[in-house]
Amino acid sequence: MSKHNDELDTFAYAITAMAAAGYSTTEKTNDPVDEQEIILAAEDAAKEAAAVRAATEQAREFRDRLEAVGISYTELLGLMNRQLKLDHIAHNILVGWETGRTYPWEKKTTPP
Numbered sequence: 001m002s003k004h005n006d007e008l009d010t011f012a013y014a015i016t017a018m019a020a021a022g023y024s025t026t027e028k029t030n031d032p033v034d035e036q037e038i039i040l041a042a043e044d045a046a047k048e049a050a051a052v053r054a055a056t057e058q059a060r061e062f063r064d065r066l067e068a069v070g071i072s073y074t075e076l077l078g079l080m081n082r083q084l085k086l087d088h089i090a091h092n093i094l095v096g097w098e099t100g101r102t103y104p105w106e107k108k109t110t111p112p
Helices: 003-020 032-068 073-084 088-098
Strands: none
Touching (some): 032 073
């Protein structure tokens, strides 16, 4: 997205925020308090719009990483829920498997 489009989006967002707050975009006022409130509302709207754009980009990057390994965000949430239900020992066994450990009860031994 270009800087020009970002500025237009921010401006449109500021106008929407001002209208929602009860400011008229058609009447002129020379009241410095109203002007200051409008400026502050526009600055707040610009900050909020920038935060939404940054969060959207962060979400997009995370989704791309999930798709690269073949899972959806919904699947990840399901896995996270199941992981939270694991007891401590099961968690440690999984970590051990990931690091290449085997445990005594897993070794198959045949009597001599």
